[in-house]
Amino acid sequence: xxxxxxxxxxxxxxxxxxxxxxxxxxxxxxxxxxxxxxxxxxxxxxxxxxxxxxxxxxxxxxxxxxxxxxxxxxxxxxxxxxxxxxxxxxxxxxxxxxxxxxxxxxxxxxxxxxxxxxxxxxxxxxxxxxxxxxxxxxxxxxxxxxxxxxxxxxxxxxxxxxxxxxxxxxxxxxxxxxxxxxxxxxxxxxxxxxxxxxxxxxxxxxxxxxxxxxxxxxxxxxxxxxxxxxxxxxxxxxxxxxxxxxxxxx
Amino acid sequence: xxxxxxxxxxxxxxxxxxxxxxxxxxxxxxxxxxxxxxxxxxxxxxxxxxxxxxxxxxxxxxxxxxxxxxxxxxxxxxxxxxxxxxxxxxxxxxxxxxxxxxxxxxxxxxxxxxxxxxxxxxxxxxxxxxxxxxxxxxxxxxxxxxxxxxxxxxxxxxxxxxxxxxxxxxxxxxxxxxxxxxxxxxxxxxxxxxxxxxxxxxxxxxxxxxxxxxxxxxxxxxxxxxxxxxxxxxxx
Ligand SMILES: Nc1ncnc2c1ncn2[C@@H]1O[C@H](COP(=O)(O)OP(=O)(O)OP(=O)(O)O)[C@@H](O)[C@H]1O
Ligand SMILES: [Mg+2]
Numbered sequence: 001x002x003x004x005x006x007x008x009x010x011x012x013x014x015x016x017x018x019x020x021x022x023x024x025x026x027x028x029x030x031x032x033x034x035x036x037x038x039x040x041x042x043x044x045x046x047x048x049x050x051x052x053x054x055x056x057x058x059x060x061x062x063x064x065x066x067x068x069x070x071x072x073x074x075x076x077x078x079x080x081x082x083x084x085x086x087x088x089x090x091x092x093x094x095x096x097x098x099x100x101x102x103x104x105x106x107x108x109x110x111x112x113x114x115x116x117x118x119x120x121x122x123x124x125x126x127x128x129x130x131x132x133x134x135x136x137x138x139x140x141x142x143x144x145x146x147x148x149x150x151x152x153x154x155x156x157x158x159x160x161x162x163x164x165x166x167x168x169x170x171x172x173x174x175x176x177x178x179x180x181x182x183x184x185x186x187x188x189x190x191x192x193x194x195x196x197x198x199x200x201x202x203x204x205x206x207x208x209x210x211x212x213x214x215x216x217x218x219x220x221x222x223x224x225x226x227x228x229x230x231x232x233x234x235x236x237x238x239x240x241x242x243x244x245x246x247x248x249x250x
Numbered sequence: 251x252x253x254x255x256x257x258x259x260x261x262x263x264x265x266x267x268x269x270x271x272x273x274x275x276x277x278x279x280x281x282x283x284x285x286x287x288x289x290x291x292x293x294x295x296x297x298x299x300x301x302x303x304x305x306x307x308x309x310x311x312x313x314x315x316x317x318x319x320x321x322x323x324x325x326x327x328x329x330x331x332x333x334x335x336x337x338x339x340x341x342x343x344x345x346x347x348x349x350x351x352x353x354x355x356x357x358x359x360x361x362x363x364x365x366x367x368x369x370x371x372x373x374x375x376x377x378x379x380x381x382x383x384x385x386x387x388x389x390x391x392x393x394x395x396x397x398x399x400x401x402x403x404x405x406x407x408x409x410x411x412x413x414x415x416x417x418x419x420x421x422x423x424x425x426x427x428x429x430x431x432x433x434x435x436x437x438x439x440x441x442x443x444x445x446x447x448x449x450x451x452x453x454x455x456x457x458x459x460x461x462x463x464x465x466x467x468x469x470x471x472x473x474x475x476x477x478x479x480x481x482x483x484x485x486x
Contacts, residue, residue: 050383076389084387090380094402094480104388107398136480156388 001025002047002160002191007056007067009042016042018215020056024160024208027189031202031223034212035238040195041087043212044162047193048084049075060159080108083153087165089145091137097124097148098133101155109156123151127181143174147181154185161185163194199242203227211235254450261441262454268437269458271351275423275433278355280416283362290367292396295374305367312364317357318425324357325429354426358419366415373408374400406477413470417463434458 002024009017016039024030032040045051046067047058053067060081065074091100098120105116124130127147137145146166153161166182167175179201186192186205196202202209202223209226211219211234219232230236292298293305312320329345336343377400385395405412427436434455442451 048387050386076391079386080389082387084384086380086384086387088380090378090384092381092384092399093378094399094406094477103385103398104390107394108389138480152384152388 001059001061003057003059004043004047005057005059007043007046007058008054009039009046009051010054016215017046017053020215020217022210022217022220024191024193026191028191028207029186029205030193030208030210031206032193032195032210032212033197033202033226033238033242034218038212039215040212041164044084044164044193044195047160048082048162049078050084080156081159083156083158083161085146085149085153085161085163085166087169089137089142089149089169091145091148091152093137096134096136097129097140097144097151100137100148101151104152104156120151120155123154124148126154126184127151128177141174142170143177146170146178150178150181150185154190160191160193163192163196165195165197167196167198197242199227211238213238251446254447257445257447257450258454261438261447261451262457264441265434265437265451265454265458268432268434269462271426271431272420272423272433272462275351275354275358275426275431276416276420279358279362279419279423280366282355282359283366283415283419284370284412286359286363287366287368287370290363291371291374294367294371309364309367312361313368317361317422318428320361321354321357321425321428324360325353328353328356350429351426351431353429354423354431358423358426361422362415362419365418366412369408369411369415370404372411373404376407377403402477406474409470409474409477413466416466420462420466421459 002022004020004022007017007020007022008015020043022030032043034040042051046053046056049070052070056067058065058067058078060078063077063081065078070078091097092103095103098117101120101123102113102116105111105119106113109116111119121130121133124133127150129144129147129151132140132144132148135144137148140148150161150166163182167178170178175198179198182192182194183201183205194202194206206223209221209223210217211226211230211232213234219226219230219235226235227239230239290305290309293301294309298305329348332343332345332348335341336345381399381403382392382395385399386392390398423433424435426433427439432440435452438451438455439448442448
């Protein structure tokens, strides 16, 4: 289980996250919604320690990290237990698809080359890129790049994968293939926290939906609770704006 | 005085023996300068406390003064320091046992370090932040991320500027004649001193420099082709 307790983050005087508490059970898919600037990206980055939280605690299973007194070793451990899929893919540009996936296995997990290779090929086949092993990122479409990014994250067998708007940089016709892959791995019981504006996907795949605004969690619950019976005014307004068709169906 | 084409060839052959000296100075100053450049660039990018102002001071001073001045300052200043220390600590070593070319190595390495730190720095800054973040996100340490992800891309990005630095140092190495090192240019002067056919001798030297520069440019193009393979798609 992953537990975030009292996570706060300020950039200078600007407080972006204010005392966030969140629990994610093993195998659960949590979708985070919220307007631009509400702190969704920052929250994910804090969990991966790409951003140092100003305060709070992150626990993953037995492992616990107090953000105020985190040592290098703790941060390293936390990063091994979490993996990030970036909005802009951030594939290593000078490495092929296969090398991108192998990198963490070789350098961080210290797997022998042959084993790393085999595992990486299997993962790339799983995301439908068995034919693109030797392609460089510049030779791949956005959707293909993002699927490599997902394979790279999966390779490390993290406790949780963090997705930050994984499809929002994609052309509309490429969104489906990436969501399909995410759906597939969600079914395998991999724990994930997903920031997305894809409401259909959120309804289908999420076990738990969190609505954030202004650096706090305004409301959370099952998809049907949050989407069909939102309690908070701010949630209602947000949903109305983002899914205008809801006005007709109600 | 008339041009003596045959002496161009004679001089050319006689100057060849000085090529190694010029290449030594160039290679030593470029390699040492590259190492200094990487260290200084990292200090500047990470704003290492204490070292940051030193790094900035070094780069602005060296870039703000001529290369010949660096050589003269080292040539006259270093012996004072070394001999002063030697007396104080009772070493037997004295500065007279430093070969002349040693002063050129030291001075030009310092020169190259400042210029190359700018090259390295702009190369590092050309690498997208997302690259090092992705490396961190899969659990790589900062040194691992720099070595495996950032440096190779920075090197590719700065290759044209690095090549220019090498050419700059090759041409700049001619200044070593001021401390009696016999490089290509000095050799040309020596060759011509018996018959005063300086124009022919310097023309021969020019051809040799041109040839060397051409080789550096070809080599750069080859390396560029190899390591920029990943840019084939031409995206971004
Ligand atoms: N490095 C930074 N320095 C200063 N302010 C920052 C930094 N990163 C984010 N912020 C601020 O923090 C706030 C939250 O940003 P964040 O990127 O987490 O929002 P978001 O919910 O992901 O928004 P979006 O939906 O647009 O991606 C914003 O006001 C942003 O300007
Ligand atoms: Mg965001």
